Amino acid sequence: MTALDEPVDTTGLRGKLTPDAPLAKLVWFKAGGKADWLFEPADLDELRLFLERLGGRLPVMALGLGSNMIVRDGGVPGVVIRLGKPFAKIETHADHTLTCGGGAHGILVASTARDAGIAGVEFMRGIPGTVGGFVRMNGGAYGREVSDVLIDCDVVLPDGTLVTLLAAELRYTYRHSELPEGAVVVRARFQGEPGDPAEIGAKMDAIGEAREQSQPLRTKTGGSTFKNPPGKKAWELVDAAGCRGLKMGGAQVSEKHTNFLLNVDDATSADIEGLGEEVKRRVRANSGVELEWEIQRVGRP
Incomplete structure (x- = not known):
């Protein structure tokens, strides 16, 4: 492909736009085809600008860790959005809430909460994925799921619009939400509760051990x-x-x-x-x- 084939004007964009991008190496199955385009934005403003310029001309799909996904051999049409480190920040607050970027790993969310004495999100230790993915899928493990703790989330729509959706607006059911098609989750807020870091850590260790014993992790x-x-x-x-x-x-x-x-x-x-x-x-x-x-x-x- 040539620069003329690019789906948007990339002037001023610092992120990486890759044509015919192999996806097998980015998903846990290590199988599947290529993305027509893979975009890795440098920050939230750039993601919004990219999608605004795209103007809905191509389908958009967000990709996290690729842990719960089969990418078919014919590849993915349109643009795959992959959120990296700029979207992986986690903040804890005095009201026992956490603000997490869409690219943050579940195990890091749980560990950060433990260190801050925030209980209630230990189950994320057992979810192999990122916040964006398990907000979309109502990810869960060991008796709890995202719908139990989500307050709201910020999502970028395919036209670049940034909106905040309350948990109730996602109409969660088992491993399903009504997040708009092509929307990219860039931030989520979770409600925890006061807890003892040692007790929280013990629960996380038990979850880790249970996964190790029962699942083919490696x-x-x-x-x-x-x-x-x-x-x-x-x-x-x-x-x-x-x-x-x-x-x-x-x-x-x-x-x-x-x-x-x-x-x-x-x-x-x-x-x-x-x-x-x-x-x-x-x-x-x-x-x-x-x-x-x-x-x-x-x-x-």
């Missing part, structure tokens, strides 16, 4: 694959359907935790998604339950 995976159906656990349904260790191409159902899919042998995203669909088919045949994807699947097949 693998190419996407985290929990399917939502838990009401009153049931997805992993138990997958196991009962005989899918533990099931393989398709280079993808495999984890033998350690059957609600995790793994890239074990240079899997394509088609391998991974196809394996997930086969697991859904077998669970439906065995139990009559229709599993729903929790992992976000994006891009062209």
Whole structure:
């Protein structure tokens, strides 16, 4: 591509705009195609200016850690926005609230809260992602979820407009929100409560140990694959359907935790998604339950 192909006038922008940007290295599965364009803004004003100049001509998708995502092999159309260090700041306040940038990691949010004696967000230690991602998906772990603690969030709309949305406006349900399509979460405020740093740290350690014992952490995976159906656990349904260790191409159902899919042998995203669909088919045949994807699947097949 040439400069003439760029989707916006980049004059005065300090951030990085990359054409045909490989995304596999940016997602946990280490598989998938390229983004037509990848933009990494230098700060909030620049993100707004970029999107204002883009003027809605191309679809926009935000990318955090890529921990709960399948990027399809045909790549992602339009512009992928990746928030870096300028969006990862965390502040604590006397009223036991936290103000967190959309690019802040969940484990850092929990650790910062612990050090400030703020309880109630320990569960974020168990969410492998960034604030923007788990605000969008109502991320949760170990009995709590974002909707329990979110006060409000700042989001940049695809036209560059910055708006503040109250938690109630996101209409949270299990692993779902009604955040506007293409909106980028740049800041969130969470409500905690007074707590003892030692006790908070002990809870975080317990969460870390539980994850270590039950989940395939040091693998190419996407985290929990399917939502838990009401009153049931997805992993138990997958196991009962005989899918533990099931393989398709280079993808495999984890033998350690059957609600995790793994890239074990240079899997394509088609391998991974196809394996997930086969697991859904077998669970439906065995139990009559229709599993729903929790992992976000994006891009062209």
